[in-house]
Amino acid sequence: MTSIEVRNAYVDFPIFDAKSRSLKKKVLGKVGGRIGTESKVPVIEALHDITLSVRSGDRVGLVGHNGAGKSTLLRLLSGIYEPTRGTALIDGRVAPVFDLGVGMDQEISGYENIMVRGLYLGMTRKQMEKRVDDIAEFTELGDYLSMPLRTYSTGMRVRLALGVVTSIDPEILLLDEGIGAVDARFLNKARDRLVDLVKRSGLLVFASHQDDLLLELCTSAVWMDEGRMKMHGSLREVLKAYKGKDPYENISPQTAARLGVEKPVSASKGGE
Numbered sequence: 235m236t237s238i239e240v241r242n243a244y245v246d247f248p249i250f251d252a253k254s255r256s257l258k259k260k261v262l263g264k265v266g267g268r269i270g271t272e273s274k275v276p277v278i279e280a281l282h283d284i285t286l287s288v289r290s291g292d293r294v295g296l297v298g299h300n301g302a303g304k305s306t307l308l309r310l311l312s313g314i315y316e317p318t319r320g321t322a323l324i325d326g327r328v329a330p331v332f333d334l335g336v337g338m339d340q341e342i343s344g345y346e347n348i349m350v351r352g353l354y355l356g357m358t359r360k361q362m363e364k365r366v367d368d369i370a371e372f373t374e375l376g377d378y379l380s381m382p383l384r385t386y387s388t389g390m391r392v393r394l395a396l397g398v399v400t401s402i403d404p405e406i407l408l409l410d411e412g413i414g415a416v417d418a419r420f421l422n423k424a425r426d427r428l429v430d431l432v433k434r435s436g437l438l439v440f441a442s443h444q445d446d447l448l449l450e451l452c453t454s455a456v457w458m459d460e461g462r463m464k465m466h467g468s469l470r471e472v473l474k475a476y477k478g479k480d481p482y483e484n485i486s487p488q489t490a491a492r493l494g495v496e497k498p499v500s501a502s503k504g505g506e
C-alpha cells in the first residue's frame with residue numbers, strides 16, 4: 235500500500251563556511267531552524283524528531299513560518315534527503331513537484347519538454363504521448379509549443395509546467411507552494427485540474443502559505459515550527475491555531491461556494 239512512515243527523523247545541515255564570530259553574538263531570529271553552535275561547525279537543525287505516518291487517501295497540508303522546515307520535510311518524504319538520524323520509509327512512486335522549472339531544458343521545444351518533464355515525474359513515454367494534446371490545449375501556447383523554451387516568458391513556462399504536472403498519475407504527490415505562484419486567472423483555470431490531480435493521487439503532502447488552496451486540496455495538516463511538528467490534526471483546527479482565527483473567515487465567497495461551506499461572520503481579530 236502507498237504510504238510514508240517517518241520515525242524520530244532529524245535532518246541537520248552542517249555549515250562549513252559560516253561566520254562563526256557573528257553567530258556567537260546570538261542575534262535573536264524569528265525564522266528558520268535552530269542553529270546549533272556546540273560542535274566545531276554550526277549546524278542548522280532543519281528537522282527535529284519528526285514522527286509522521288501518511289497513508290493512501292491522506293491529504294496533508296504543511297503550514298509554518300519561513301524556514302520552519304516545510305520544504306525540508308517534503309524532501310525527506312520524497313527520499314531526496316536521508317534523515318541524519320531516524321528513519322523515513324517510502325512505499326510508492328513519488329512525484330516531487332517542488333520547483334516548476336526542474337526537468338525543463340531551455341534548448342528543446344515545449345512539446346519535447348512536456349515529454350521530458352513527464353518522464354521525470356514517473357510517467358512512461360506511451361502515457362505522455364496520449365496526454366500531450368490535452369496538455370497542449372490547456373496551456374494555450376499554440377505554435378510556441380514548437381519553439382525552444384528559451385523563447386518563453388516566465389508565465390508561459392509556468393503554463394507549460396502546470397499542464398504537465400496536472401496530467402500525471404502519481405501514487406505519492408508532494409507539492410511545494412511554488413505551484414500556487416501563478417497569475418490568478420490561470421490558477422483559476424488550473425484549479426480544477428489540480429483538484430482532479432489530487433483526487434487521482436494516492437496521497438498528497440502540500441506545503442503552502444495560501445489558505446484557499448490548502449482548504450481546497452487538504453483535509454489534515456501539520457504545523458511546523460523551528461523544524462519541529464508543533465501540531466498535527468484536521469486542517470481547520472491546525473489553521474485556526476496557527477493563524478489565531480478560523481480559516482473560513484478569510485476565504486472568498488467563491489471559494490466558500492466551491493468548498494460547500496458557509497462563510498462564518500468574522501468574530502475575532504487574529505493574525506500571524
Ligand SMILES: Nc1ncnc2c1ncn2[C@@H]1O[C@H](COP(=O)(O)OP(=O)(O)OP(=O)(O)O)[C@@H](O)[C@H]1O
Binds near residue numbers: 298299300304305
Ligand atoms: N540546503 C540547505 N542548506 C542549509 N540549510 C538549509 C538548507 N535547506 C534548508 N535549510 C535550512 O533549514 C531550515 C528549514 O528550511 P525550509 O526550506 O525547509 O523551510 P520552509 O518552511 O520550507 O520555509 P519557506 O516557507 O520560507 O519556504 C531553515 O533554517 C533553512 O535555513
